[in-house]
Amino acid sequence: MENKMYIGARHRLISFVPDLGLSHKVAPALFVEKMQVRDSLIVPTEKEIRLAYNQNNMSIHFNTVNFNDPEENRYAWRMMHGSDTAWEDLNTQNLITLTSLHWGMHPIQIKLYSANNHWPQQVRSLHIYIKPPYWKTTWFIVLLVAGVTGVIILVYKTRVNSVRRKEREYSQVQQLIAEEYKNRLELEQIINYFSSSLTDKTDITDVLWDVMDNLISRLGYVDCIIYLWNADKTKMVQRAAYGPKGTPALLATQSFDVYPGQGLVGYVMQTREPIVVADTRKDRRYRVDNIPGLSEITVPIMHNEELIGVLDSEHPVADYFKERDMKILITIAALVGAKIKQIESEQSLESHQREITVINQQLAEAQLSALQTQMNPHFIFNCLNSIKGMILNDERQKASRYLSKFANMIRTTLNQSKEIFTTLYENIEHLGELSGDGEATIRG
Numbered sequence: 001m002e003n004k005m006y007i008g009a010r011h012r013l014i015s016f017v018p019d020l021g022l023s024h025k026v027a028p029a030l031f032v033e034k035m036q037v038r039d040s041l042i043v044p045t046e047k048e049i050r051l052a053y054n055q056n057n058m059s060i061h062f063n064t065v066n067f068n069d070p071e072e073n074r075y076a077w078r079m080m081h082g083s084d085t086a087w088e089d090l091n092t093q094n095l096i097t098l099t100s101l102h103w104g105m106h107p108i109q110i111k112l113y114s115a116n117n118h119w120p121q122q123v124r125s126l127h128i129y130i131k132p133p134y135w136k137t138t139w140f141i142v143l144l145v146a147g148v149t150g151v152i153i154l155v156y157k158t159r160v161n162s163v164r165r166k167e168r169e170y171s172q173v174q175q176l177i178a179e180e181y182k183n184r185l186e187l188e189q190i191i192n193y194f195s196s197s198l199t200d201k202t203d204i205t206d207v208l209w210d211v212m213d214n215l216i217s218r219l220g221y222v223d224c225i226i227y228l229w230n231a232d233k234t235k236m237v238q239r240a241a242y243g244p245k246g247t248p249a250l251l252a253t254q255s256f257d258v259y260p261g262q263g264l265v266g267y268v269m270q271t272r273e274p275i276v277v278a279d280t281r282k283d284r285r286y287r288v289d290n291i292p293g294l295s296e297i298t299v300p301i302m303h304n305e306e307l308i309g310v311l312d313s314e315h316p317v318a319d320y321f322k323e324r325d326m327k328i329l330i331t332i333a334a335l336v337g338a339k340i341k342q343i344e345s346e347q348s349l350e351s352h353q354r355e356i357t358v359i360n361q362q363l364a365e366a367q368l369s370a371l372q373t374q375m376n377p378h379f380i381f382n383c384l385n386s387i388k389g390m391i392l393n394d395e396r397q398k399a400s401r402y403l404s405k406f407a408n409m410i411r412t413t414l415n416q417s418k419e420i421f422t423t424l425y426e427n428i429e430h431l432g433e434l435s436g437d438g439e440a441t442i443r444g
Helices: 018-023 138-196 204-214 248-253 263-271 323-374 377-392 396-418 424-443
Strands: 005-008 013-016 030-037 040-042 048-051 058-064 073-079 088-091 095-098 104-114 122-130 224-229 236-242 275-277 295-303 306-315
Touching (some): 058 122, 095 104, 138 323, 204 236, 204 323, 236 263, 236 306, 263 295, 263 306
Antiparallel strands (some): 005 013, 030 040, 030 058, 073 088, 073 104, 275 295, 295 306
């Protein structure tokens, strides 16, 4: 055998092969001593070490125990990005410094080998996992996507709801405008009806029934009553109706009088304010006429703060009457009150005119009688006959003087016949003229 040495001893021969001793030498163990991450030390106990994303700067300390030939210790390392990654020799340096590691898994291999190949190389693997930042984690991305999607959906729904709300508001405004125009048209039609259809009506009863037949009947009501004061104004009586009492005969046989404070009509008689009851079952003031109703509207008929009557309507459907009905009935009540007062004024004026005509006729008759008394036909005949005699007797100056006095007397008499009162002086002067003419008559 080559490289074999022999050593002689006292009783023995010792043979020794140097290469055989080296080939069976045990390699020293390689271990990771510690890891310094920022200001903390980590002693790795497992092959995989997990660190936070901000712990990506570190120093790895590794070592071996070799008391036989420590001068043979040599180190190398590599980052396993592939199977053919080259080793980076560290010589005797037992420290690796890693900076700015990207998040993810970083497999690292550290190798211990003999400088003169005295023992087989030792390789230690270490897996360092840098956790990704929370904004790059799957759960955060899912939440972010869900949040962004939610925000987009929220913005979309908000926008859609805003557009729909604006459309509803616009539709409501248009509906209100249409209702306003409709109300105005209805009010104009009501006013036109009163200004045209009732101009020739001179009787209050005819006006009230015409309003019921030609106006209330177009409003879609099922029952409506007009109340007016009785002669001594102690109670309200039904004067015209639409619905179950829609004829004068039915109204006369089914009369329903109301005193102040009785039912809703009596309440309005006291307050003089319109009222709407949505559900008569919940109102103790409700008073049944002939057919019970579930809703009622009552409006006073006023003119210059004077209560003339009450306009009342009932309906079998609860909460039937709205603000539109209130405006319409208030307008009708006001126009009915004005028309009633107009007719009463015209009737009163006509009555006064008849009285004035009678008085004037009586006054004219009295004036004629007084004139006849002052202008006695015999007296006038005698005066004229006397003046005629003077003319025939060729007394011209005298006839002219008495003729002037007679004409002045006639003028004064006619003037005084127009006056109701004359002064005492005028009467004495008139009597003097009469006495002078009488004197001429006697002389004649």
